[in-house]
Amino acid sequence: MKLLVVGSGGREHCLVWKLSQSPLVETIFVAPGNGGTATTPKACNLSIDPLDFPRLADFAQQEHLAWTFVGPEQFLALGIVDYFRARGLPIIGPTQAGAQIESSKAWAKQLMVEAGVPTAQAQVFTDPLQAQASLDQGIWPRVIKADGLAQGKGVVIAYDRAEALDALQTCFALGGSGATVVIEQFLVGEELSVLALTDGTTIVPLVAAQDHKTIGEGDTGPNTGGMGTYAPVPLATAQIMAKVQTRVLQPTLDALRRRSIDYRGVLYAGLMIDPNGEPAVVEFNCRLGDPETQVVLPLLKTDFARIARALLDGTLADLPLEWHPGCAACVVVAAGGYPGSYRKGDPIKGLEKVSGYATVFHAGTAREGVDWVTQGGRVLGVTGSGATLADALQASYQAIAQLYFPDMYYRRDIGFKALQVTV
Structure with missing residues (x-):
């Protein structure tokens, strides 16, 4: 089958990387993609603006694509799913109405109150x-x-x-x-990211991850799009995940259905787990997390192309998910100055030296001739895997030691809450 992935970040590179491993997939078109997707087997970047819904839909129709998967929230909030559906084109993601769960925090708060989902006043x-x-x-x-x-x-x-x-x-x-x-x-506790998949009726959580949102070590400084993450999370016990399912995920999906919203794709619950093990929703997102995707998908054993088809067909309940053993950790390498102003166009050195258990997912990169250069605030996500979290983090940091661009910055304490030590 031939597919289309919409987006250009590290999340999309990881998704394309995962889909490329499926024997069901022949070609993955990426609009617009990035330097990493351009070099992924089976993948091909498209010079189509993702905001040009008619042109994207024309391409999907002409190429007889099996389906389209939308990465970033921006396009979901603007109604790309509604447009594709109106033209009879298979696409994975919530409609514009459903995407309000991320595009309007006030709307989401009202929905949670209606559904009885625990959240901050x-x-x-x-x-x-x-x-x-x-x-x-x-x-x-x-x-x-x-x-x-x-x-x-x-x-x-x-x-x-x-x-x-x-x-x-x-x-x-x-x-x-x-x-x-x-x-x-202000909610007191420890944060947990739970990405769940839904076909509109069934909702299934993926392995929980823990993001590090602030720029500074020790969780200090201003918020970013995410500086690193790891999975699985010791905090996410079977008891806590059962509460997340029955008190957060299912009631939210039920509330969406009561509003006649056909929500298919990803429901991402950003949670706070209080000292008594009780979950409360900090916020919802309507798409895969970034950088959470970069640790969740490497751990996923089930063919993601099969999962995508189940989301479209409404057969998710018939597809049990399987997971690889061990842990994964992603450390984000950012441009100096991020999340404030930062330079672009700095050459990136050492990518060819990264090997072993680490995988580099491109986020803010571009190709200039034979060189890679920085093109965004979060430049790379380096994902390591191992039998333990310490092993996975060691693989990530050893790979980062091979990389260089001027003023590159990364947190050296990813996973510290689980390890209780600074890496």
Whole structure:
């Protein structure tokens, strides 16, 4: 079969890498793809703007593609699934209505309250003065969130009124994504990422991962799109995962169905597990996580092309998932200055030296002649695997030691909560 993957990040490179291993797959077209997808077996980058839905759909129709898989939330929020479905083209991902679970934090919060899903208490504001006035009540810290999409960086934990006012000013200044602001109570506990697959009726969690969202070691500094992750997570016991299934995933899917939303694809629950082992939703995403995908898919033994077909056909319940033993860890290598301003075009050295158990997934890269150069804030995701988390992290960091570009930055403490030591 011939497929189309939409996106250009590390998540998409990992997905294409996984699909290329399937004997069912002949060709994977990627729009627009990146340097990594360009060199993946069976893959071919397309010079088609993913925002050009008509042109993408024309290509899918002309090539008789089996299906399209959408990576980034932006295109889901803009209705690419609705457009493809209207033209009778198979595509995996939630509709524009379903994608509101990520594109509007206020909408998602209302859905969770309706479904009885545990989550932080929150207030929603469209008026800056009313938002500021609300700060006079309640306890600190508070969480300030831009309502719309902000690439994982529209969230600030404010520890006092001054920080909260700065965060509100920043969020409202975002315009479209910050025209509405959500102020939440601060949840105490440990974060857990649970990516679940659903065909609209059945919902199945994948192995849980733990992301490291902040730029600084020890989970300090501003939020990023994610600086590293690992799986499986010791915190995600069978008892906790059972609670996630019955109290979070299934009730959310049921609530979507009550709203007549045919939600197929990925429901990503960003959770906080409190000291008593009780889960609460921090936020939902409508797509695979990045960099969580870069550890979850390497551990997945089941053919992902078969899984994709089950999502379309509504037969997910008939396809048990199998997993490889061991652990995987992904360390993100970023451009200096990220998540603020950063340079592009710096040459990347040493990619040819990475071998062994580490796999390099390209995120923000480009090809200039025979050279790789930086093209984004998060440049590479280096995934190691091993019998233990320590083994997987060692493979990742040994591979990173072979890489170089000016001012490259990465956290050296990925997995520290599980290891209880700094790597």
